[in-house]
Amino acid sequence: MLLGTPLYAAQLTLELGANSRTWQTEQLLAHPQVQTITIPDDVSYKREMHYRAVPLAALLSGIKPEDHLQAVALDGFAAEMSAAPLLNTQGARAWLAIEDPAKPWPGLAEGKPGAGPFYLVWTDPQAGNISPEQWPFQVASIKRLAPVAERFPALLPDPALKADDPLNKGFALFQRNCLACHRLNGAGDAQFGPDLNIPFSPTEYFGMDFLKRYIRDPQSLRQWPQAKMPGFSTEVLPDEDLDMLLGYLKHMAGRKVKP
Incomplete structure (x- = not known):
C-alpha cells in the first residue's frame, strides 16, 4: 500500500x-x-x-x-x-x-x-x-x-454440583475471562492461546501464589515480545472471583477429556 x-x-x-x-x-x-x-x-x-x-x-x-x-x-x-x-x-x-x-x-x-x-x-x-x-x-x-455449556459439554464441571456451587460460578468466570483465547479439554472456538487442561492444567504446574500473580500481571513472571495475555486487575476480577476461577481450573484438572 x-x-x-x-x-x-x-x-x-x-x-x-x-x-x-x-x-x-x-x-x-x-x-x-x-x-x-x-x-x-x-x-x-x-x-x-x-x-x-x-x-x-x-x-x-x-x-x-x-x-x-x-x-x-x-x-x-x-x-x-x-x-x-x-x-x-x-x-x-x-x-x-x-x-x-x-x-x-x-x-x-x-x-x-x-x-x-x-x-x-x-x-x-x-x-x-x-x-x-x-x-x-x-x-x-x-x-x-447456543450457550457455551450446550456447545461444549467437555467444559462442564461435575453435573452433581448445585447450581450455586462456587465451581459453577468459576465456570461462568472462565467463559467470560478465558475462553476468548483458550480452549479447555480441546473444547472452545478460540485459535489463540494454549489449552488450559490438556495435557496439564496450570494449577498442576504453577504454585497457586505464582499462578495468581501470573493472571494479575503475566509480564511479571514471563517476559517476551510476542506476549499477548492481558493482566486481570482486581477491578475486573476481584480476589474472590479469581479464587473461584482457579477452583474451576483445579476441579477440571480431574475431569480431563482428551480432544
Whole structure:
C-alpha cells in the first residue's frame, strides 16, 4: 500500500438468525446513531482514545438479554458474551467503534496493525466489571449461538454440583475471562492461546501464589515480545472471583477429556 493511501473499507457480518445482515464501513459511519465517544483508558491502546461509534444495541436487532453471542476477530480470537450487557443503555455500555479508512487508527504497538476495522469498546466499564476479553478488536463477525455449556459439554464441571456451587460460578468466570483465547479439554472456538487442561492444567504446574500473580500481571513472571495475555486487575476480577476461577481450573484438572 502506498504511503498516504487510505485503507480499504471493510464489512461486518452479523449472524443473528432472521435479523442477519452485513454492514459496510460507509454504512456504519452514516448510521443515524453514530457519534464520537471518548474512552479515557482504552484496554488495547492503554491511553485515551476517541472513536466514531454506534451503540452495539442498535445493531443487535431481535437479540434478547438471555441470548448468547460470540464476537470473532480476524486473528481467531473468539469472545463469548452474554447479550444482556451488550444491550445496556446505561452504566457499562457497549459500542462498535468504526475505523474510517480516511483516518486510520494507530498500530497497537510498533510494527503492529491497529484495532480496526471494527472494535468493541465500552463506556463506564467499571460499572459492569467488564473483562479485557470483552473488548475484542479487529472484529469480523458477531454471531448468535447456543450457550457455551450446550456447545461444549467437555467444559462442564461435575453435573452433581448445585447450581450455586462456587465451581459453577468459576465456570461462568472462565467463559467470560478465558475462553476468548483458550480452549479447555480441546473444547472452545478460540485459535489463540494454549489449552488450559490438556495435557496439564496450570494449577498442576504453577504454585497457586505464582499462578495468581501470573493472571494479575503475566509480564511479571514471563517476559517476551510476542506476549499477548492481558493482566486481570482486581477491578475486573476481584480476589474472590479469581479464587473461584482457579477452583474451576483445579476441579477440571480431574475431569480431563482428551480432544
